[in-house]
Amino acid sequence: MTDAVVSDRAVPVYQTAEFERRLRRRYAAEKRFRLYGIAAIGLALGMLAVLLGSVVAKGYTAFWQHELRLEVFFDPAEIDPQGTRDPAVLAQANYNTLARNALQSVLTDAGSRDARRAAGDLLSVGAAFELGRMVMDDPSLIGTRRVVSLPVSDEVDQLLKGNVSRALPEADRQITDRQLAWIEQLEAKGDLVSRFNTRLFTNGDSREPELAGLKAGLLGSMLTLFVTLVLAVPVGIAAAVYLEEFAPKNRLTDLIEVNINNLAAVPSIVFGLLGLAVFLNFFGMPRSAPLVGGVVLALLVLPTIIIAGRASLKAVPPSIREAALGIGASRLQVVTHHVLPLAMPGIMTGVIIGMAHALGETAPLLMIGMVAFIVDAPSGFTDAATMLPVQIFMWADSPERAFTERTSAAIMVLLGFLIAMNALAVILRKRFERRW
Amino acid sequence: MPMSVLVAVLVALSLAGFYMGRSRALDAAGGRMANLHSVPGYYGFYAAIWAGLPALLVIVVWSAFGGAVVNALVWSSLPADAVQGLSPSQQSLLMTNILNVAGGNAGAAETSPVVRAAAEYHQHLRGIGRWALAALAFSLAVGGLWYARSRITPSLRARNQVERVVQALLIMCSLVAILTTVGIVMSLLFEAIRFFGRVSPVEFLFGLHWSPQTAIRADQVGSSGAFGAVPLFAGTILISLIAMLVAVPVGLLAAVYMAEYAPPRVRATVKPVLEILAGIPTVVYGFFAALTMAPLIRDAGQAVGLNVASESALAAGVVMGIMIIPFVSSLSDDVINAVPQSLRDGAYGLGATRSETIKQVVLPAALPGIVGAVLLAVSRAIGETMIVVMAAGLAANLTANPLAAVTTVTVQIATLLVGDQEFDSAKTLSAFGLGLVLFTVTLCLNVIALRVVQKYREKYD
Structure with a gap:
C-alpha cells in the first residue's frame, strides 16, 4: 500500500532530493x-518587420526624383524654321537637339558629336517629350530662353541616390567616367535638384523607370473595384439575408452553404481560369477589361461577404424579430425595416475587408489578360487596363535597378490603400458595433 | 439605340410606374387607406416591377446570347466554297477577321470581298438586333405598366406579390454560389476533356517529362511537346512542404501561447498585428521572396559552400510559410479556445503544470481541429500563385533538393495562359488540365478539413 511506503520513509516524498530534481525539470x-x-510570435512579428522594412528601405527613395535645372533656348531655327506655328510642325521638331544644345553650353568639353550624345544620355528620353509638350502648350516660348527642370535618366538618378556606388570601376556601371565627371560638375553648380516625384502618380506605365507611373494602375484598380462593389455587395447581402432569414432547412440550402464554404477556399487562380473560359471565350467579353476583372473579383469575394453578412445578421437578437412580427410586420418587412439596418455596420465591415482582398488580388487577373502594358489611363469599363498589384508584378519583372525602387514604392502605395481600408473597417466596427 | 439610353428609359418608366401605381391605389381606395390591402407604396412597387422586370430580363438574355446568335447567322450566310476545307483554327481566324472589319478595327481595303460582305451583313444584323431589342423592351415595359394599372384595385394583394418577387430575387442571389461552382467545374472539365483528347490522362498524370513547347512547324525538333505533370506535382509538394515546415510549428506555438499564456492586453495587440501578415497581398510576398529572400539564401548557401539556385524552392517555400502563419495560428487559436475549461481544470487538479496540461490534454483534445486547420493551410499553399510565379523557377526539374529550382502547377498555369493563346493547342489546354487537378485536390482537402473542423465543434458544443 502506498500509505505504508510513504510512512516508512523518514521524510515525506515531496521533500526528497529526487522530487526536487523532478520538479525543477518540470518547471x-x-x-x-x-x-x-x-x-514563435517573435519570429512571425520579426518576419513582418523585415518584410515591411525591406520594402520601405528599398522604396522610399522613389518618392523623390532628381531633375536637372537647365537653361534651354527654344531655338526657332530648330523647332519651326518656317515660323508657321503649325501644331503638326511643332510636334515633329527634334527637341532632343534643344536639350543637347543646352547641355553643351553648361558642360565642359561636350562639343563633339559623340560627347553631345553622351551628355544627352544624362537626361531621360522623356525630357524631349516634356520640352515638346511645353512648346505645344505655349508656342510663344519659341525664341526665348527658359530655365526648365528636366528629369534625368534612371541611371543618373540611381547614382545620385547612392543606390549605385560611384567607386565602382567604369566597366561595372552604366555611367561612363566622362558622364560621372559631368554629373559632379552639375552637382557642384547645384543644378541637380531632388524633387517630390509627381510623375509616379501622374504618368502611366513606361519602359523608362524614371517616367513610369501608377496612374493607369490606380485608375484600373478603381474601375475594377467599382464593378466588383456594384456586383458583389447587393448579391452578397441578398444571399446572406436569404440564407440567414428565409431559407428553409433543406437539401438546396445545405448545398448552397457547402458551396459557399468551399468557394471561400478555392485557389484564386481557378477563378481566373473560370473568367478566361466563361467570360472571355464563351461570352466573348473583351480581354484586359475592368468589366471582366470586376466580375471575376466579385465572384472571388462573394463568399467572404456572404459569410460576414450572415455572421452579423445572426448577431441580431431574435427578440427584435419577434417584436416586429408581433405588431404585424411581414417577414420581409422585419428584415428590411429592423434586422438589416441593425446588422449593417457588421456587413459593411465584411464588405470593406472583401474589397481590400480584391484590391490585393493578382493571380486571376493574369488569366484574363490584365497583364498589359498600359500607358494611357483607361477611360471606360471595356478599355484595356491593368491593376495596381499587376503593375507591381510587371515592374518586379523588369531588369532595371530603378524599377526595384519603383516596385517598392508601388507596394507602399498599395499597402497604404489597404491600411486605409482596414482602418475604416476597424473604425466602423468600434463605432457602431453593438453588444446585445 | 445605345444600351445605356435603353436602361435609362427603363428606369424612368419604372419610376413612373411607382408613382402611377401608388396614386392609382389611393384613387381606387377613395382616399381611405384602410380600404387598401397593402400600404400604397407596395402598389407602386408592384407597377414598377411589372414595368421594369420583364424588359430587363429580355435585355440580359440578349446581351448574353445575342452576339453568339448574330455570329452564327453570319457564319451560315458565308458562301459554301469560302468555308469548305477550313481547319477549326482557320475558321476562328476568319470569324475574327469578319468581326474586326465589322467593328471598324481593320482596314476594309486589304480584306477579301467575302469577308467584307459578311462584315456588312454582321453590322446589318447587329443594327436590326439593337432596334428590335429596344422596341421589344420598350413595348414590354409599357405593356407591363398598362397591365399593372388595370390590375390595381383595393383588394389586390400587392405586398404579397412584391414580396414574392423579392423572395425570388434573394434566392437567385444565393444560387450565384452554386452557379459559380458549376461554372468552374464546367469550364475546367470542358477544356480539360479537349486536352485529354490530345494527351492521354495516364501520360499527363504519370509522365515524368514536362515541356509544353509545341512547334510551329511540323518538322521542328521536339515538336510534340511533353505533358508529363509529375515534376510539377513534385515541385508543388516540395514547396508546400517547406511552407508547412515553417508555418505549422510557428503558427501552432504562437496560437498556444496566445490562447494559454498571453495576458489579454498582449493578446489584443499581437493578434491583429499577426493578422496583418494575412492581409498583405501575395504579390508583395512574391517581390519579397524574389528580391530579398532568394539572394539572402543564395549568399548564405555560397558562404557555406552550397550551390543554391537563384530561384530556389527554399526561398519561395519559406516566404509562403510566413504568409500562412496567421492562417494556421488563428484557426488553431479558435480550436484551442473551444476546448472546454473543465479539461484543463481536471489536469491542473492532478498537479500538471501548464505546459503539461497543454501538451497532454489540450492539444490532444484539439487535434482534429488542428489537423483541419493544417489541411486548409496545405490547400492554401498548393493554390498559392504569385509567390511561386515570382520566386520559383520555370524549368520542370524532378528533384527533392530544396536548394534547386522547381516549378509548380500554378506557375505553369500562369505562364501558359499569360500572353497570346490559341485555344486549339495542347499547350494552352494543358493549363486547364492542371487547373482541374488543382481544383480537385484543393476541393478534397477543403471538404475533409471543413468536415473535421465541424465534427470537432459539434463534439464540444
Whole structure:
C-alpha cells in the first residue's frame, strides 16, 4: 500500500532530493515551452518587420526624383524654321537637339558629336517629350530662353541616390567616367535638384523607370473595384439575408452553404481560369477589361461577404424579430425595416475587408489578360487596363535597378490603400458595433 | 439605340410606374387607406416591377446570347466554297477577321470581298438586333405598366406579390454560389476533356517529362511537346512542404501561447498585428521572396559552400510559410479556445503544470481541429500563385533538393495562359488540365478539413 511506503520513509516524498530534481525539470520544461511560444510570435512579428522594412528601405527613395535645372533656348531655327506655328510642325521638331544644345553650353568639353550624345544620355528620353509638350502648350516660348527642370535618366538618378556606388570601376556601371565627371560638375553648380516625384502618380506605365507611373494602375484598380462593389455587395447581402432569414432547412440550402464554404477556399487562380473560359471565350467579353476583372473579383469575394453578412445578421437578437412580427410586420418587412439596418455596420465591415482582398488580388487577373502594358489611363469599363498589384508584378519583372525602387514604392502605395481600408473597417466596427 | 439610353428609359418608366401605381391605389381606395390591402407604396412597387422586370430580363438574355446568335447567322450566310476545307483554327481566324472589319478595327481595303460582305451583313444584323431589342423592351415595359394599372384595385394583394418577387430575387442571389461552382467545374472539365483528347490522362498524370513547347512547324525538333505533370506535382509538394515546415510549428506555438499564456492586453495587440501578415497581398510576398529572400539564401548557401539556385524552392517555400502563419495560428487559436475549461481544470487538479496540461490534454483534445486547420493551410499553399510565379523557377526539374529550382502547377498555369493563346493547342489546354487537378485536390482537402473542423465543434458544443 502506498500509505505504508510513504510512512516508512523518514521524510515525506515531496521533500526528497529526487522530487526536487523532478520538479525543477518540470518547471524548466514549462519555462522552455513558454519561450517557444514567445519565440514563435517573435519570429512571425520579426518576419513582418523585415518584410515591411525591406520594402520601405528599398522604396522610399522613389518618392523623390532628381531633375536637372537647365537653361534651354527654344531655338526657332530648330523647332519651326518656317515660323508657321503649325501644331503638326511643332510636334515633329527634334527637341532632343534643344536639350543637347543646352547641355553643351553648361558642360565642359561636350562639343563633339559623340560627347553631345553622351551628355544627352544624362537626361531621360522623356525630357524631349516634356520640352515638346511645353512648346505645344505655349508656342510663344519659341525664341526665348527658359530655365526648365528636366528629369534625368534612371541611371543618373540611381547614382545620385547612392543606390549605385560611384567607386565602382567604369566597366561595372552604366555611367561612363566622362558622364560621372559631368554629373559632379552639375552637382557642384547645384543644378541637380531632388524633387517630390509627381510623375509616379501622374504618368502611366513606361519602359523608362524614371517616367513610369501608377496612374493607369490606380485608375484600373478603381474601375475594377467599382464593378466588383456594384456586383458583389447587393448579391452578397441578398444571399446572406436569404440564407440567414428565409431559407428553409433543406437539401438546396445545405448545398448552397457547402458551396459557399468551399468557394471561400478555392485557389484564386481557378477563378481566373473560370473568367478566361466563361467570360472571355464563351461570352466573348473583351480581354484586359475592368468589366471582366470586376466580375471575376466579385465572384472571388462573394463568399467572404456572404459569410460576414450572415455572421452579423445572426448577431441580431431574435427578440427584435419577434417584436416586429408581433405588431404585424411581414417577414420581409422585419428584415428590411429592423434586422438589416441593425446588422449593417457588421456587413459593411465584411464588405470593406472583401474589397481590400480584391484590391490585393493578382493571380486571376493574369488569366484574363490584365497583364498589359498600359500607358494611357483607361477611360471606360471595356478599355484595356491593368491593376495596381499587376503593375507591381510587371515592374518586379523588369531588369532595371530603378524599377526595384519603383516596385517598392508601388507596394507602399498599395499597402497604404489597404491600411486605409482596414482602418475604416476597424473604425466602423468600434463605432457602431453593438453588444446585445 | 445605345444600351445605356435603353436602361435609362427603363428606369424612368419604372419610376413612373411607382408613382402611377401608388396614386392609382389611393384613387381606387377613395382616399381611405384602410380600404387598401397593402400600404400604397407596395402598389407602386408592384407597377414598377411589372414595368421594369420583364424588359430587363429580355435585355440580359440578349446581351448574353445575342452576339453568339448574330455570329452564327453570319457564319451560315458565308458562301459554301469560302468555308469548305477550313481547319477549326482557320475558321476562328476568319470569324475574327469578319468581326474586326465589322467593328471598324481593320482596314476594309486589304480584306477579301467575302469577308467584307459578311462584315456588312454582321453590322446589318447587329443594327436590326439593337432596334428590335429596344422596341421589344420598350413595348414590354409599357405593356407591363398598362397591365399593372388595370390590375390595381383595393383588394389586390400587392405586398404579397412584391414580396414574392423579392423572395425570388434573394434566392437567385444565393444560387450565384452554386452557379459559380458549376461554372468552374464546367469550364475546367470542358477544356480539360479537349486536352485529354490530345494527351492521354495516364501520360499527363504519370509522365515524368514536362515541356509544353509545341512547334510551329511540323518538322521542328521536339515538336510534340511533353505533358508529363509529375515534376510539377513534385515541385508543388516540395514547396508546400517547406511552407508547412515553417508555418505549422510557428503558427501552432504562437496560437498556444496566445490562447494559454498571453495576458489579454498582449493578446489584443499581437493578434491583429499577426493578422496583418494575412492581409498583405501575395504579390508583395512574391517581390519579397524574389528580391530579398532568394539572394539572402543564395549568399548564405555560397558562404557555406552550397550551390543554391537563384530561384530556389527554399526561398519561395519559406516566404509562403510566413504568409500562412496567421492562417494556421488563428484557426488553431479558435480550436484551442473551444476546448472546454473543465479539461484543463481536471489536469491542473492532478498537479500538471501548464505546459503539461497543454501538451497532454489540450492539444490532444484539439487535434482534429488542428489537423483541419493544417489541411486548409496545405490547400492554401498548393493554390498559392504569385509567390511561386515570382520566386520559383520555370524549368520542370524532378528533384527533392530544396536548394534547386522547381516549378509548380500554378506557375505553369500562369505562364501558359499569360500572353497570346490559341485555344486549339495542347499547350494552352494543358493549363486547364492542371487547373482541374488543382481544383480537385484543393476541393478534397477543403471538404475533409471543413468536415473535421465541424465534427470537432459539434463534439464540444
